[in-house]
Amino acid sequence: xxxxxxRLRRGPLAFTLATGLAAAGNAxxxxxxxxxxDSSLTLGLWSSAAYTSAEQADGxxxxxxxxxxxxxxxxxxxxxxxxxxTNFARLSGESMRLLDLxxxxxxxxxxxxxxGRHVVPGDRQQMAGPYFANVWEYPMVSRNPNAYTGRDDxxxxxxxxxxRRLQYMVGAFQGKNRGEDMSNASHQLLYATRFAWSFRDRxxxxxxxxxxxxxxxxxxxxxxxxTQKDGVGTALNRGDYTAWSLDALMQTRLSDGAVVTLEGAxxxxxxxxxxxxxxxxxxxxxxxxxxxxxxxxxxLVTAGYLFxxxxxxxxxxxxxxxxxxxxxxxxRNDQWDVGVNYVISGHNARLSAFYSEMxxxxxxxxxxxxxxxQLMY
Numbered sequence: 001x002x003x004x005x006x007r008l009r010r011g012p013l014a015f016t017l018a019t020g021l022a023a024a025g026n027a028x029x030x031x032x033x034x035x036x037x038d039s040s041l042t043l044g045l046w047s048s049a050a051y052t053s054a055e056q057a058d059g060x061x062x063x064x065x066x067x068x069x070x071x072x073x074x075x076x077x078x079x080x081x082x083x084x085x086t087n088f089a090r091l092s093g094e095s096m097r098l099l100d101l102x103x104x105x106x107x108x109x110x111x112x113x114x115x116g117r118h119v120v121p122g123d124r125q126q127m128a129g130p131y132f133a134n135v136w137e138y139p140m141v142s143r144n145p146n147a148y149t150g151r152d153d154x155x156x157x158x159x160x161x162x163x164r165r166l167q168y169m170v171g172a173f174q175g176k177n178r179g180e181d182m183s184n185a186s187h188q189l190l191y192a193t194r195f196a197w198s199f200r201d202r203x204x205x206x207x208x209x210x211x212x213x214x215x216x217x218x219x220x221x222x223x224x225x226x227t228q229k230d231g232v233g234t235a236l237n238r239g240d241y242t243a244w245s246l247d248a249l250m251q252t253r254l255s256d257g258a259v260v261t262l263e264g265a266x267x268x269x270x271x272x273x274x275x276x277x278x279x280x281x282x283x284x285x286x287x288x289x290x291x292x293x294x295x296x297x298x299x300l301v302t303a304g305y306l307f308x309x310x311x312x313x314x315x316x317x318x319x320x321x322x323x324x325x326x327x328x329x330x331x332r333n334d335q336w337d338v339g340v341n342y343v344i345s346g347h348n349a350r351l352s353a354f355y356s357e358m359x360x361x362x363x364x365x366x367x368x369x370x371x372x373x374q375l376m377y
Contacts (some may be wrong), residue, residue, distance in 0.1 A: 018269060030073075038080045044073035046131060050372035051067055057366075066092050068372070069130075071099070081106045085118075091149070099148055110159040114171075114206070116260060120151050121158070121169035121194040121244040122224045123265055124208060127151055132209040134261055134304055135337055136352040138370045141267055141323045144226070145176045145190070145241065147289035152190065160204035167204055167340035171196040175228045176241060177277065179287045183238035188229040190241075196222035213306065213346045214253040222247045232276040232293045234283075238270025241293055257308030261319075264301045271295040296327035306343065314344040314351075331361040348376045 030044040048068040053061050066119060071089040078084070087100035102116035119126065125133070125142040125319065146152055154173030160166065175190030177183040196203065201216040212218060224245045230239030247265040254260065276292040284290035304319035321337040339354020352372045359365040 004194050012155070038077065040077045042075040042077075044071070044075075044377065046071040046374075046376045048131070048372060048374045050136070050354050050370050052368065052370050054368040055366040058172055058180060069160065073100075074277065089149075090145065098146075099151060101260070103185065107288070108159075110161050110164075111157065112159050112206075113155065113157055115155045115347070116368050117148065117153050118156065119150050119207070120146055120152050120154070120173055120190070120226075120258065121148075121156060121192045122226065123194075123267070124210065124247040124249060124263075125265070126224075127194070127206075128210045129207070131374065131376065132207070132211070132347055134210040134263065134270070134302060134341075135321050135339065136341075136354055137337065139300050139321070139323050139336060140333070141265070141300050141325050142245075142267070143269060143292075143294070143298070143325075144243070145228075145231070145289060145293060147174070152289060154190075158206060160202070164202045164204040165198050167194070167196045167198070169206075175288070176231045176289050176293070177233075177265075178289065179283075181283060182287060182290070183233040183235060184230045184279070185227070185235060186230060188231070190226060190228040190231065192224070192226045194222060194224040196220055209347070210249065210263060210302075211304075212251055214251075214257070214259040216251070218249055218251040218254065220249050232271040232278050233274040237274055239274030242268075242270040244268045254308075259304075259306035259317075261302070261304040263303075265299060267298040269294060269296055269298075276314045294327050295329075296325060298323070298325040300324075304341075306341075314342045314349075317343055319343040319354075331363070333358070333360050347374065351376045 032042045043123045047070045050068050051065045053063045054060055057159055069089055069091050071087060073087045076084045083104040085100055085102050085104060088096055090096045090100045092104055100118050102114050102118040105113040107113060110139040122144045122280055123142055125139055126144050130138050152173040156169055156171035158169040170194045173190045177188055201218060204222050226243045228241045230238045232239045245265060245267045250262045252260055271293050276293040279291040281291060302321040302325035304317055306317040307315050318340045324334040326332045335356055335358045337354050337356050339352060342351040344350060354370055357365050358370045
């Protein structure tokens with residue numbers, strides 16, 4: 001780690017300069033420009049692109065080469081206690097748009113406040129995001145309501161206590177179906193919490209990672225809960241939304257330098273027995289966070305083995321993941337992902353190739369192959 005990055009991570013807004021920017025094993029290496037006093041500005045550039053070959057309903061395969069995302073991230077620190085993060089992103093098939101705009105306030109060493117558009121507290125997948133995952137594609141079982149790829153407008157009080165082993169997050173957000181003639185016409189808030197305990201090395205920043213590439217010994221258990229009155233349905237048939245999740249990550253470095261990763265998660269989604277409005281409904285065109293909630297339960301397991309020896313400029317890591325979603329009504333969905341990462345510089349430079357087989361009760365399974373490249377600065 002460079003001196004520059006070390007200096008940044010020691011500051012009271014360390015999570016800002018290290019989470020999204022350095023949540024994983026290799027620290028964020030973007031340039032930092034210092035200003036008067038304790039002020040500074042840090043810049044990050046992230047990108048991912050993928051080639052996909054997917055089986056269609058008629059048995060043919062459709063191929064596509066696309067830019068998955070490109071992000072420009074800035075972190076401004078005005079004082080030791082006050083910061084501002086912005087995140088502009090161009091997602092596949094879309095124009096550039098604002099993902100994050102959040103003011104960050106350090107109240108004490110163990111109490112922080114985020115206000116604005118930011119990632120809603122949730123399961124580990126939510127708090128790591130696609131750039132810090134151990135499998136290329138975001139899992140389909142992690143179904144958190146959000147307005148902007150996991151974000152929403154609101155406020156979160158968070159920090160770490162008990163020698164930074166217990167991480168807490170408590171937030172309130174605008175939530176789902178918020179608008180006239182919608183289930184949430186009365187503007188009920190979505191409340192979101194996450195608690196996690198680190199038994200080994202600490203994960204005490206706002207964002208975490210699914211992989212630390214041997215730089216940390218991890219055994220962390222997490223639990224998340226979200227609820228919103230009138231969060232599902234329509235104005236004529238509304239229900240409350242509640243979601244629970246439990247997650248665990250174990251990662252250890254063996255004596256020969258290899259890294260073993262085991263991960264699991266369980267989810268329970270409750271819509272009060274009410275069918276949510278479809279996101280394709282014309283009414284949802286007026287609302288940024290609308291529809292799509294399904295009542296049911298889900299789970300996933302993941303395992304990976306990072307070889308200790310470099311081949312060329314990187315190390316190979318085969319991995320496997322199984323995920324399953326069981327709606328209370330309708331067909332069960334499952335998916336196998338088997339692949340390999342070629343790790344050049346942690347999450348900062350990584351090639352991924354994996355094969356997926358997706359199944360649904362009463363339907364033939366379909367397969368897909370993806371080759372992806374991720375670069376972060």
